[in-house]
Amino acid sequence: MTMRDESGAVSRRGLLKAGGALVVLSAAVPAALRTSVAEAAATGTPFPTPEMTDLSTWLTVHANGDVTWRTGHVELGQGNRTALAQMVAEEIDVAFDKVTLVMGNTDVTPDQGVTAGSGTIARAGVQARLIAAEARATLLALASERLHAPVDELTVHDGVVRHGARQISYGRLVHGKALTAETPIVIDGQGTHVGATPKPFTEYTLVGQSVPRVDIVDKVRQKTMFVHDVRVHGMLHARVVHPKGIGSTVISVGRLPSGSSAQVVQLGNLVAVVARQEWDAVKGAAALPVTWSDWNGLPGSEEWPAAMRALPGNTMTHASQGDFEGAYAAAEHTLEATYQTPFENHGMFGPSCAVADVRPDGSVTVWSTTQYPQGLRKGIAQMLDIAPEQVEVVWVDGPGTYGRLSANYDDAASEAVFLSQKLGKPVRVQWSREDEHIWEPHGPGTLHDMAAGFDESGNVTAWKHDAFMAPNNDSTMLGPLLVGVQKPSGRKPVGNWTGPDLYQFPNLLELAHQLPEFGADTSPYGFGLRTTFLRSPGQYQITFAQEAFVDEIAARTGQDPLQLRLKYLTDPRAIAVLQAAAKAAGWEPRSSPKGDASTGEGTFTGQGISFVLRDGTYAAGVVRLEVTPTTGKVLLTEVTVAQDQGQIINPRAIEHQISSCVIQTASRVLHEEVKFDTSNVTTVDWESYPMLHMDETPTINTVLVPNPQTAPSGVGEPAVNVMPSAISSAIFDATGVRLRTMPFTAEAVKAAMG
Numbered sequence: 001m002t003m004r005d006e007s008g009a010v011s012r013r014g015l016l017k018a019g020g021a022l023v024v025l026s027a028a029v030p031a032a033l034r035t036s037v038a039e040a041a042a043t044g045t046p047f048p049t050p051e052m053t054d055l056s057t058w059l060t061v062h063a064n065g066d067v068t069w070r071t072g073h074v075e076l077g078q079g080n081r082t083a084l085a086q087m088v089a090e091e092i093d094v095a096f097d098k099v100t101l102v103m104g105n106t107d108v109t110p111d112q113g114v115t116a117g118s119g120t121i122a123r124a125g126v127q128a129r130l131i132a133a134e135a136r137a138t139l140l141a142l143a144s145e146r147l148h149a150p151v152d153e154l155t156v157h158d159g160v161v162r163h164g165a166r167q168i169s170y171g172r173l174v175h176g177k178a179l180t181a182e183t184p185i186v187i188d189g190q191g192t193h194v195g196a197t198p199k200p201f202t203e204y205t206l207v208g209q210s211v212p213r214v215d216i217v218d219k220v221r222q223k224t225m226f227v228h229d230v231r232v233h234g235m236l237h238a239r240v241v242h243p244k245g246i247g248s249t250v251i252s253v254g255r256l257p258s259g260s261s262a263q264v265v266q267l268g269n270l271v272a273v274v275a276r277q278e279w280d281a282v283k284g285a286a287a288l289p290v291t292w293s294d295w296n297g298l299p300g301s302e303e304w305p306a307a308m309r310a311l312p313g314n315t316m317t318h319a320s321q322g323d324f325e326g327a328y329a330a331a332e333h334t335l336e337a338t339y340q341t342p343f344e345n346h347g348m349f350g351p352s353c354a355v356a357d358v359r360p361d362g363s364v365t366v367w368s369t370t371q372y373p374q375g376l377r378k379g380i381a382q383m384l385d386i387a388p389e390q391v392e393v394v395w396v397d398g399p400g401t402y403g404r405l406s407a408n409y410d411d412a413a414s415e416a417v418f419l420s421q422k423l424g425k426p427v428r429v430q431w432s433r434e435d436e437h438i439w440e441p442h443g444p445g446t447l448h449d450m451a452a453g454f455d456e457s458g459n460v461t462a463w464k465h466d467a468f469m470a471p472n473n474d475s476t477m478l479g480p481l482l483v484g485v486q487k488p489s490g491r492k493p494v495g496n497w498t499g500p501d502l503y504q505f506p507n508l509l510e511l512a513h514q515l516p517e518f519g520a521d522t523s524p525y526g527f528g529l530r531t532t533f534l535r536s537p538g539q540y541q542i543t544f545a546q547e548a549f550v551d552e553i554a555a556r557t558g559q560d561p562l563q564l565r566l567k568y569l570t571d572p573r574a575i576a577v578l579q580a581a582a583k584a585a586g587w588e589p590r591s592s593p594k595g596d597a598s599t600g601e602g603t604f605t606g607q608g609i610s611f612v613l614r615d616g617t618y619a620a621g622v623v624r625l626e627v628t629p630t631t632g633k634v635l636l637t638e639v640t641v642a643q644d645q646g647q648i649i650n651p652r653a654i655e656h657q658i659s660s661c662v663i664q665t666a667s668r669v670l671h672e673e674v675k676f677d678t679s680n681v682t683t684v685d686w687e688s689y690p691m692l693h694m695d696e697t698p699t700i701n702t703v704l705v706p707n708p709q710t711a712p713s714g715v716g717e718p719a720v721n722v723m724p725s726a727i728s729s730a731i732f733d734a735t736g737v738r739l740r741t742m743p744f745t746a747e748a749v750k751a752a753m754g
Contacts, residue, residue, distance in 0.1 A: 019063035022170075022179040024135045038178040058110065058131045059088070061139065065159045065171035067092060067099045069132075072112035072374055073124045074104040074395045075215060076402075077660075078716050079653035080120045082213045086649055087125050090206040091132035091198055092139075093156040094170065104373040104395025114372035116406040116533060118615055118714020121649055125712065130194045131183065137196040138181040142173045201647060201708045208708070210652035215397075227369040227396040228353045232426040235355065237278040238419050239285035240429060241271040242439055243482075245679035247295035247523035254289030264288060267418055268484035274419060274427065296678035297519030298529060304518065305340060305447055308468050313515040318467075318497040322507035327462035331453025334462075335556055339450065339545035340741040341724075343470075343674035344443035345689060346534055350399035351436035354413035357426035363390045364420075368413045369398025369405060376409040380417055383480040402664075403533035407475040408441055414479025437689060438681040439478065442674050443534030444470035444495060448545035458557030460568065463505040465546060468513045469495025472537040474530045481525045488526020492516045498538025499721075500613055503550070503568040529676065535664065536717035539614055540724070544742070547610040547725030551592065552738065560589045561609050561729065571613075573644050577620040577705055578611050580642035584703045585622035592729065593736040603628050605637075606734030612721040616713030618644040618705075621662075621722030623730045625698075632750030634731060636666055636698035641719045643703070646710035654715045655702045661719035662700050667692035669724045673743050 023038040060068045069088045075081045085099040102109060112124050136156070143161035144151045146168050155162050159170040186193040201207075218224045243249070250269050256262055262275035262284035273284035299307035328334060355367040364384065370376045373393040381388040398405075416429040431439070446469050453462035471493035480486035494514035501510065519528030534540075554561040562582050569575050581587075588607060597604040603626040611620045624638040639662045648654060671690045675683045683689040724742060732738045737752045 020175045020177045021063060022061040022135065022138060022174045022181060023057055024059040024131055024138070024181045024183055035178070038180050058127075059135050061092075061135060061170055061174055063171050063175040065094065065098060065169055067094055068102060069099060069128060070102045070109045071124050071128070072104060072109045073115045073120045074371060074373070075397065076115060076371065077400055078120065078657060079213050079650060080115070081215050082211055083121055083649045083653060084125055084128050085214065086206050086209075086211055087121075087129045088132045090204055091129050092136045094159040096206060096211060098159060104370075104393075106373050106377045106391070106393045109373075111374035114375060114406050116371055116403060118617070118716040118718070120714075121712045122616065122714055125649065127192045129198050130192050130196070133196040133198040134183040134194045135181060138179075139170055139173055142179075143168055146173065208648055209650070211650055213653065224397055226350070227355075227367060227398050228350055228430065230355045230367045230396060230428070232355055232357060232367075232428075235426040235428055236274050236276060236423060237281045238265075238272045238274045238416065238427050238429045239281045239432070240415050240435070241273070241285050241288055241290050242435060243269065244292035245295035246519055246528060247297050247525065248292035248679075249524060251291040251293055256284050257287050260284050260287070265419055265422055267422060268482060270415060270418060270479065270482040272415070272419055272429075274423065278430070294679075295523065297522040298676055298678050298680070299518060300678050301675040301682075304445060307518065308445070308447060308470065308515060311515045311518075313494060313513050316497065316512045316514055318510040318512050319501050320509050321505070324462050324464055324507045324509040327507035328451065328453040328464070331461050332455045333556070334451065334453045335552060336449070336451045337549060337552060337738075337740060339448040339548065341446045341541045341544060342672070342742055343445040343529070343531070343676075344534060344668055344672050345437060345674055345683075346402045346404035346440055346443070347672070347689075347691065348399045348401060348404055348436065348440075351431040351433055352410070352412035352440075353428070353430045354410055354416045355426060355428045356413060356416035356420040358384075358417060358421040358424075360424070362386055363392075364417060365392045365394065366413050366417065367394045367396050368410045369396055369401065370410045370413065371401055371403075371406040372409055376413060379409050379477060380414070383414065383477075383485055384417065384421070402535045403537065404440060407473055407532045408477050408530075409475075411439065411478040414477040415482075418479055418483050433686070434684045437684050441474050441476070441530035441532035443537070444472050444531035444541075446470060446495070446541040448542070450545055450549040452549065452553055454553065454557060458559055460505050460553060462507045463503075464508070465510040465542075466513070467497065467511065467542060467545070468515060469497070469538065469541075470515055470531050471495045471517055472531055472533055474517065474527060474532045476525075476527045476530060481527070488524070492520060496538060497542065499542055502571055502574055502613060503565070504570055505568060529681075536614060536720040539612065540665075540721050543610070543612050543721040544724035544728070547612070547722070548728045548738075548740070551608070551725065551729040551732070555592045555732065558591045560591060562587055562589065565609075565611060573618045573707070574611065574613065577618045577642045577644050578609075580703045580705055581620035581622050581640055582609065584642060584701055585624070585638070585640035587622060592733040594733050597734045599626070602630060604734040606730040606732070608726040608729030608731075608733060610722040610726040610729070612718055614714070614718040614721055616646065617715060617718040619718035619722055621719060621726050623723070623726040625727065625730045625734065627731055627734045627749065629735065629750070629753050632746035632748070632753070634670055634727070634744055634746070634749060635696060636727070638699045638701070639666075639723075640701040640703070641722065642705055643715070643718060644705035644707050645713050645715050645718075647708050647712040648704055648706070649712055651704055654704060657715045658702045658719045659700045661717070662723060663692065663697055665720045665723035666696070666698070666727070669727050669742055669744060670696070671743050671745065
C-alpha cells in the first residue's frame with residue numbers, strides 16, 4: 001500500500017464540500033486522475049474517469065468519520081445492504097451506523113458482475129473485507145505519525161485510534177485533506193488480493209451478530225422509493241401492446257377512440273400507447289386495435305414433454321465413473337423412473353417497470369431494478385450504438401426478481417429507452433400483470449430419466465441420470481428485437497447441468513441433453529418460449545430428480561432414507577448437515593411408506609428428507625406434511641433446514657433467507673405451472689397461475705451449522721433445492737404414492753391416489 005496527500009492539488013471548492021477524505025483506489029487508476037477521482041468520490045459526484053468499468057474507487061473515509069462503500073451489487077431483499085456494511089465496519093473498525101452503502105449506480109460504483117447465484121457475500125463481501133482492511137492499514141499508518149507510536153502498539157475502537165492516553169479519530173486524520181491509498185488490488189481466478197491482511201475471525205465482534213436490516217424500517221413505513229414510484233419532470237407514461245403470439249408481427253395498427261388524450265407510437269413491432277396521465281395510457285392500450293400475424297410454433301402444454309425429447313440438441317456427459325452398462329446388466333434388481341418439472345414464473349409482486357430519459361445530446365439515464373446495472377448499461381449502449389459512458393443506469397429497489405432481471409437485464413427499460421428516444425421526453429414503461437405472466441422469461445421445464453441397479457443387500461451398484469434440459473440462460477431483451485435495430489442472435493441458448501455429485505456410487509453415468517427453446521427456430525425474433533435463470537436454476541430440477549430417486553431406492557430396498565444417504569457420503573460437512581437436520585426435526589429412522597400414517601381424522605402424515613451442495617453451501621431439509629386423500633390437499637406442517645454456509649455474517653438474515661427458500665419453493669412445488677398453447681402462454685394472472693396461500697405456510701425451523709474458519713458462501717438458493725424431493729418423499733411416506741411430476745396439486749395427488 002502506498003499513500004498520497006493530494007490536498008495541494010484539490011480545488012478549494014472540493015475541499016470545502018468534502019471537508020477532507022481518504023479514498024481507496026485501485027493502483028490501476030492513472031496518477032493524473034487520482035486527485036479528481038478523490039475529490040469526486042468525497043463529494044459524491046460522478047467520477048471523471050471514462051473507465052468506470054474498471055475497479056477505480058471503492059471506499060471513502062470522510063472527515064466526520066463516516067465511511068462510504070460503493071458496490072456494483074444491489075439489494076434484492078436478501079439483506080445485502082446490512083451484511084456488506086457489517087463486513088466493512090468490522091474490518092475498518094468503525095461503528096455499524098457509520099457505514100453507508102451506495103449500490104448499483106453505474107456512474108459511481110464499480111462493475112462487480114451480476115447480483116445472482118447467492119454470490120454477493122462470497123464475492124463482493126470478500127472484496128469489501130479486503131479493501132476495508134487496506135483502508136484500516138492506511139489510517140493506522142497516519143495515526144502512527146500523528147501519535148508518534150509504532151503501528152503495532154495502536155488500538156482502534158469505533159473509529160478512534162489510541163496509544164495509551166493519547167487518541168485521534170479517523171475523521172481528524174483525514175480532515176482538510178484528500179488522501180488516496182493506492183492498493184494493489186488484484187482479481188483473478190483465485191479471488192481478490194490486496195496488501196493488507198484482514199482480521200482473524202476470532203477478533204470479530206460485529207460479523208456474526210444479528211444486526212437488524214437497515215432497509216426494513218423504511219419499507220414498512222412506506223418510505224422506500226421502488227422503481228414503480230420513480231417520477232421525472234416532464235415524464236410520459238407508456239403501455240406496450242405486446243405481440244399476440246411469441247412470433248407474431250404487426251400487420252396493422254388502428255386508431256385510438258376519438259377523444260383519447262393518448263398517442264400511438266409504433267417502432268417496427270414495438271407498439272405503445274403514451275400519455276401524460278397513466279390511466280389514459282392504460283385505457284388507450286386496451287382500446288387500440290392491432291392486427292398481428294398468426295404464429296403457432298409451440299407444442300402446447302400437454303405435448304411439450306414428447307416434443308422436448310424430439311428436439312435436436314447436444315448431449316453432454318456431466319459425470320462418468322466405472323461401467324454403468326455392465327453393472328446395470330449384472331444388477332440383482334433394477335429401478336427406473338422419469339421425473340418432470342414444469343415451466344415456471346418468477347412471479348415478481350410488481351410487474352416490470354422502468355423509466356428512461358434519452359436526451360438530445362444522446363446521453364441516457366435509466367432507472368431500473370435490474371440485477372446487473374453495468375450489464376444493462378452495456379446493453380443499452382449497444383442497442384443505441386453509443387458509448388457506455390453516455391449511459392447512466394440508476395438502480396432502484398424492486399419487487400423481488402429471483403433471476404428475472406439477471407441475464408436479460410430489463411425488458412421494460414429497453415422499451416422505455418426507444419420510446420424516450422422517439423418522443424424526446426422521459427418515458428415510464430409499466431407492464432401489466434398479463435404482460436408479466438406472458439412475456440417474462442420463465443424458469444425452464446425439464447425431464448429426467450433415472451435408472452439404478454442394486455444387489456441383494458440393497459447396495460447401489462449402478463446409477464444413471466439422463467436429463468433433458470431447456471435453457472436457463474436466455475439473455476434476450478425484447479426492446480431492440482421488437483424495434484428491429486438488433487437482428488436475432490446466432491446464439492441459441494441451451495440447457496445445462498448444474499451442481500456437483502457427492503454420492504459415491506461405484507458405477508455412474510450422468511448425461512445432459514442440452515436443448516434450445518421451443519419455437520426459437522420459427523420465430524422471426526430468434527427467441528421462442530424464453531427461459532432464463534430462476535432461483536437456483538438447473539440444480540433445483542436436477543436435485544428433485546436425484547434426491548427423490550434416492551428415496552425410491554431406499555423404499556424398494558427397505559432402508560431408512562437418511563442412512564442410505566450417509567452410506568454413500570464421505571464429505572464431513574455433508575454428513576454433518578444431514579445429521580443436524582435429522583436431529584432437529586426428530587427424524588424417525590425407518591423405511592417408507594409409513595405403516596400407520598392415518599391420523600384418524602381423514603388425513604395421513606409423512607416425513608421426507610433431502611440434501612444438496614449449492615455454490616459451497618451445504619443444506620439438508622426435513623419436511624413433515626399431511627395429505628387429505630378425499631381432496632388431494634397437501635399441507636406442509638413443519639420444515640426443518642440445517643445449513644453450513646461457512647462463516648456466518650448475519651444469522652437472522654440467513655434464517656430469513658432459508659424461510660424465503662422454503663415458502664417460495666413450497667409454492668412452486670405445490671401450485672405453480674406455466675401453461676401455453678401453440679401460440680403463447682395462457683396462464684395470464686394469479687387465478688390461472690396460483691401460488692401458496694398464507695394458511696399453507698409451514699412452521700420453519702433453521703439450524704445454522706457453525707463453521708467460522710471457512711469463507712462465507714451463498715445462502716439465497718441452497719435451501720430451495722431440498723424442498724421438491726423432500727415433499728415428494730413425504731407424500732410417498734404418508735400415502736405410498738410417488739409423485740414424479742410437479743406441481744403436486746390437489747388434483748394431481750387425488751388422481752394419483754385413485
